[in-house]
Amino acid sequence: LEAGVGEAYIRAIFEGMWKAPARFTSDAEVVALLTAGGVADAAAVWSERSAAAGQIESNTERAAEAGLFGVPSFTLDSALFFGNDRLTFVEQALAA
Numbered sequence: 001l002e003a004g005v006g007e008a009y010i011r012a013i014f015e016g017m018w019k020a021p022a023r024f025t026s027d028a029e030v031v032a033l034l035t036a037g038g039v040a041d042a043a044a045v046w047s048e049r050s051a052a053a054g055q056i057e058s059n060t061e062r063a064a065e066a067g068l069f070g071v072p073s074f075t076l077d078s079a080l081f082f083g084n085d086r087l088t089f090v091e092q093a094l095a096a
Helices: 006-019 027-036 042-047 049-065 084-095
Strands: 073-076 079-082
Touching (some): 079 084
């Protein structure tokens, strides 16, 4: 996603999945969800999703090769940190 669009896009999709479940059955429904979530030019952003699929596949392969699973996952000096409840451990490791 273009700079400045990613956060609004992710928040809108997560809202549609978990908070106010959307059906995601049509492009128009997804564009409306993105628009309501503050994604500028949501129709254009949604139309570019197939171009982003290759990048997502590449990122997934790289994450698997690094031993990562789930979100959020971090590695630092070959140590794996997984989960929001471990972010303080990441901060401590970075400060050490």
